[in-house]
Amino acid sequence: MISPLMPTYKRADLAFERGEGAWLYASDGRRFLDFAAGIATSSIGHAHPALVKAISEQAGQVIHVSNLFRIPQGEKLAARLVANTFADSVFFCNSGAEANEGMVKMARRAQFLAGHPERTDIICMDGAFHGRTLAMLSATGNPKYLEGFGTPVSGFTHVPFNDIEAVRAAITPNTAAIMLEPVQGESGIKVADPAYLRALRALCDETGVLLALDEVQTGVGRTGRLFAHQWAGITPDVMSTAKGLGGGFPIGAILATQAVAAGMTPGTHGTTFGGNPLACAAANAVLDVILAPGFLDQVCARAALLDTLLDAVVADAPDVFDQRRGLGLLLGLRCVPPVGDVQDAAQDEGLLCVTAGDNVLRLVPPLTVTETECRDAVACLARAIAALKDRSTAKTVLEPTP
Numbered sequence: 211m212i213s214p215l216m217p218t219y220k221r222a223d224l225a226f227e228r229g230e231g232a233w234l235y236a237s238d239g240r241r242f243l244d245f246a247a248g249i250a251t252s253s254i255g256h257a258h259p260a261l262v263k264a265i266s267e268q269a270g271q272v273i274h275v276s277n278l279f280r281i282p283q284g285e286k287l288a289a290r291l292v293a294n295t296f297a298d299s300v301f302f303c304n305s306g307a308e309a310n311e312g313m314v315k316m317a318r319r320a321q322f323l324a325g326h327p328e329r330t331d332i333i334c335m336d337g338a339f340h341g342r343t344l345a346m347l348s349a350t351g352n353p354k355y356l357e358g359f360g361t362p363v364s365g366f367t368h369v370p371f372n373d374i375e376a377v378r379a380a381i382t383p384n385t386a387a388i389m390l391e392p393v394q395g396e397s398g399i400k401v402a403d404p405a406y407l408r409a410l411r412a413l414c415d416e417t418g419v420l421l422a423l424d425e426v427q428t429g430v431g432r433t434g435r436l437f438a439h440q441w442a443g444i445t446p447d448v449m450s451t452a453k454g455l456g457g458g459f460p461i462g463a464i465l466a467t468q469a470v471a472a473g474m475t476p477g478t479h480g481t482t483f484g485g486n487p488l489a490c491a492a493a494n495a496v497l498d499v500i501l502a503p504g505f506l507d508q509v510c511a512r513a514a515l516l517d518t519l520l521d522a523v524v525a526d527a528p529d530v531f532d533q534r535r536g537l538g539l540l541l542g543l544r545c546v547p548p549v550g551d552v553q554d555a556a557q558d559e560g561l562l563c564v565t566a567g568d569n570v571l572r573l574v575p576p577l578t579v580t581e582t583e584c585r586d587a588v589a590c591l592a593r594a595i596a597a598l599k600d601r602s603t604a605k606t607v608l609e610p611t612p
Contacts, residue, residue: 222557229256232579234562245575245587246562250395250427250540253454254499255576261457264495265488273488277481283490290497294436296445297465301474302485306426307341309450309462310389312479314345316448316466317387317420319473324418329386332422335371337567339396340389340424349389372402374409381413387420387448388413392438392537395427398568399535399542404442411444420447420470426462430454431500431577433538434510441537454577459492461485500577509577512584513538516573519588527595535570539577542570547598555598561590 224242226234232255234242244256254261268283275281288300303309314332321329332349334340340349347355348363356362369376377388388410394400414421421444428438429451435441437449448470452462462484466474483489499505517534520543524531530552535542545552549569556563556571564572575587 231255232576232583242560242562243587244562245573246564247574247576250574251453252458253577254457255578261495264491268488268491274486283487284485287490287493298468299471301464303462303481304460304484305462306452307343307346309452309464310340310346312464313422313448313450316470320470321386323473328384331365331384333380333388334366334368335390336368337371337394337397372406385419387422389422391424393428398566398570401537407442407444423449425449426452432540456492457496461489461493516584530595541573545569555594559590559593
């Protein structure tokens with residue numbers, strides 16, 4: 211019989227009772243160093259006092275009122291995001307997929323109001339991941355995710371990532387926007403070249419196509435800047451974000467320039483839960499931490515330390531890892547054995563990680579991770595490597611001689 215909880219996930223046999231910072235405590239008494247962070251979502255760690263306080267206090271006042279009324283917490287959050295980014299206006303929703311759906315709507319609407327109703331197509335990248343809604347499955351373009359869900363939604367084309375000439379060749383009179391992640395997370399922690407991002411910005415300016423960035427995973431300090439595109443010195447026309455914005459509480463956002471946002475008049479888009487007082491209180495508490503002086507410098511310092519430590523791991527264990535990838539605290543190790551085996555070995559040693567495409571082990575700790583915890587994580591990996599080698603040796607010994 212099917213389980214009461216629909217089996218859309220292959221879940222590890224672990225249940226966590228509590229967390230503290232970068233640590234999770236399981237119901238069986240074991241403690242784990244959390245370099246999964248709810249898939250890059252628990253941005254300021256577990257049970258951060260400021261986040262707990264903000265959520266608790268807001269829950270005791272008002273949780274939900276709907277967007278039929280003013281929401282001061284959302285007004286404050288939007289103003290802070292505008293003050294610290296390219297954006298002139300913000301729309302709040304509940305998730306990354308919702309934010310990406312809204313971003314596509316905004317791009318098409320902006321082109322329509324600019325006198326180009328024919329501009330509805332979106333150029334996406336091979337290896338993208340934009341979410342699990344029907345339209346975003348088509349924007350992602352992965353046949354594995356599309357199988358069994360009918361005809362893909364029209365209007366999305368795909369070109370190779372990091373190939374500016376492929377993008378140029380794909381632009382037609384019907385192109386509304388170019389949509390991409392500055393770092394492709396799900397397909398294997400593949401980083402967009404800064405020169406490529408700058409060339410995309412110039413190409414959009416040249417052609418009137420909008421630049422739409424998916425910063426659902428890369429945003430809110432994950433790469434050491436508030437948003438990853440800032441490393442390339444560019445600005446998009448519209449951008450999605452989610453994951454780390456609420457520190458684990460569900461919230462997504464679409465940030466846009468005035469030219470894009472002006473078309474989103476009453477009735478063009480909506481959400482029941484999006485931008486509710488509780489979600490916005492959580493996100494404001496997260497921004498209090500992320501925007502504090504020196505915090506992002508600390509993220510960069512932790513990232514630099516992990517780069518050095520992980521490079522040594524790759525050099526010392528070429529039969530387990532053959533490459534380090536990533537930007538900031540969005541890191542990946544491409545594995546030689548199946549990544550699931552490496553993930554299991556790391557978990558056995560007390561380290562939680564996430565898998566990604568291209569046989570990559572993804573490391574995405576809370577942004578508050580300490581230097582000691584970074585070293586502890588690498589020590590766990592070293593023990594996992596040793597265990598994998600022991601298993602390999604034992605298997606070889608037990609195999610029959612040809």
